Amino acid sequence: MIRLIALDIDGTLLDSHWRVPEANHEAIRRASARGVEVALVTGRRFDFARPVIDAIEAPLTLIVSGGALVKDRRGETLVRHLLPSSVAREVLEATRAFREAAALVFDRPLAAQVVHERLDLTNPHRLAYYDRNRDYIARVVPLEDALSAEDPIQVMFSGDVAGMRRLVSTIEAAPVGARCALAVTEYEARDFSLVDANRAGCTKGATLAEWAASRGLDRSEVMAVGDNFNDLEMLRFAGLPVVMGNAVPALKQIGWPTTGSNDEAGVAAAIDRFVLGGV
Numbered sequence: 711m712i713r714l715i716a717l718d719i720d721g722t723l724l725d726s727h728w729r730v731p732e733a734n735h736e737a738i739r740r741a742s743a744r745g746v747e748v749a750l751v752t753g754r755r756f757d758f759a760r761p762v763i764d765a766i767e768a769p770l771t772l773i774v775s776g777g778a779l780v781k782d783r784r785g786e787t788l789v790r791h792l793l794p795s796s797v798a799r800e801v802l803e804a805t806r807a808f809r810e811a812a813a814l815v816f817d818r819p820l821a822a823q824v825v826h827e828r829l830d831l832t833n834p835h836r837l838a839y840y841d842r843n844r845d846y847i848a849r850v851v852p853l854e855d856a857l858s859a860e861d862p863i864q865v866m867f868s869g870d871v872a873g874m875r876r877l878v879s880t881i882e883a884a885p886v887g888a889r890c891a892l893a894v895t896e897y898e899a900r901d902f903s904l905v906d907a908n909r910a911g912c913t914k915g916a917t918l919a920e921w922a923a924s925r926g927l928d929r930s931e932v933m934a935v936g937d938n939f940n941d942l943e944m945l946r947f948a949g950l951p952v953v954m955g956n957a958v959p960a961l962k963q964i965g966w967p968t969t970g971s972n973d974e975a976g977v978a979a980a981i982d983r984f985v986l987g988g989v
Contacts, residue, residue, distance in 0.1 A: 712985045713931040715741060716773075716918050716944055717977060719752040719762055720895075721937040722954050725973045730765050733975035741985050742768040749773055749921065751914050753895055753906060753940055755815060755823060755863075756781050757846060776893040776906050776940060777917035778863045779817060787817060789920065791912045792861040793890065799854055800886035801865045801907045808877050811869040814853060814862045822848035824866070825856040835902045836868060865907040871896055874903035881907065893940040896958065906940075915943025922947075935969070935980050937961070952980045 715738075717723050725731055738748050749771035752759055756774045763770060763783060772781045780789035798814065805812060814825045823846040831837045840847060850856040867877055878894060881887050891913055893906040922932055934941070934948035937957040945951035945966065953961045955971035962968060969983070970976035 711931060712746060712933045712950060714747045714749065714922055714925065714927055714933070715981065715985065716749045716751045716914075716932060716934040716948065718914075718936040718938070718941050718944075719750055719754060719759060721897075721956060721972055722935055722941075723750065723972075723977055724762065725975075730762065731975040731978065733978035735766060737975075737978035737981040737986070738766060738768050741981050744986070746985060747771060747925070749918070751777070751918055751934070751936075751941075751944055753893060753904065753914075755846075756785055757820075757823065758843060760785075771921065773914065773917050773921065775815065775863045776908050777912050777914045778908050780917060780921060785819075789917065790817065791909045791917065792817070793864050793907065793909045793912075795857040795861050797886060797889050797909075798857055798862050798865050798907075800884075801881065801890060802854055804881055804884035804886055805865075805867070805877060808867060808869070808873070808880070809853070811867045811873070811877070812853060813866045814856050815864050815866050816860065816862050820845065822846070822856075824848070825850050825853065827851050827853035833869075835900070839868070863908075865890075867905040867907075869903060870901050871898055871903045874905050877905055895938045895940050898958075913943040914941060915945070915947040918944050919947045933980070933984055935977055937972070950984055952984065 751773040753776045778791050810828045810830050825848050889910050890907045895904040930949035932948045933950040934944045935952045937954040951966045953966050953968045954976050969980040
């Protein structure tokens with residue numbers, strides 16, 4: 711019996727227009743009414759996920775920033791796995807050639823949650839991100855100076871797919887590669903990729919396992935639904951992993967159950983099939 715549903719947001723809960731299909735809303739409401747806990751498990755910061763959170767009229771647990779934080783709907787931090795500043799400095803040192811792609815992310819109320827040294831706003835993806843997050847973004851030169859007061863959640867990078875693959879190889883080949891966890895999200899059709907360097911051992915899956923244990927739940931009572939590389943550990947932990955129809959091929963080839971795409975309300979289909987029994 712499924713007692714906890716873990717849902718990725720982008721490419722899973724949201725359709726390709728970044729909206730929550732009404733069928734997904736309704737399925738979540740019905741599952742919650744049956745006493746099933748629903749957790750949104752996302753690489754997004756809490757405040758970047760807030761519009762999605764606010765749109766869902768059901769109790770939610772929020773596992774954000776790739777597993778670095780667990781928050782309630784009010785934004786109160788319940789679990790925190792921060793990246794030590796010393797490790798963040800090593801990541802920045804190893805990736806100097808990617809400085810325009812880099813940012814530090816902090817667990818702060820509003821201003822300066824995301825700190826850049828340089829931000830290339832000619833890149834349409836970064837410009838869109840800036841427009842949606844301008845109240846949270848600050849600039850510090852050099853970026854390392856932003857680490858003087860507190861540990862960050864993560865070092866975040868974004869850019870074209872090929873460039874971010876080179877970044878991943880650079881970090882993995884450096885000594886710091888063993889002291890952090892890399893979460894990769896790729897959108898090949900848009901030639902855009904996100905790479906987060908989190909605390910070693912910190913993944914969506916590890917924090918989902920920690921949260922489930924704190925709730926007295928066995929992994930057999932957990933269903934997870936995802937679509938991208940950074941969902942892999944979460945899917946591996948869940949007793950019932952479900953892959954979206956629009957997932958990257960590497961996930962679909964594993965042989966886990968699949969559901970419809972994000973434009974077909976695949977989340978609702980999975981909840982109806984595996985949790986609500988078609989009711």
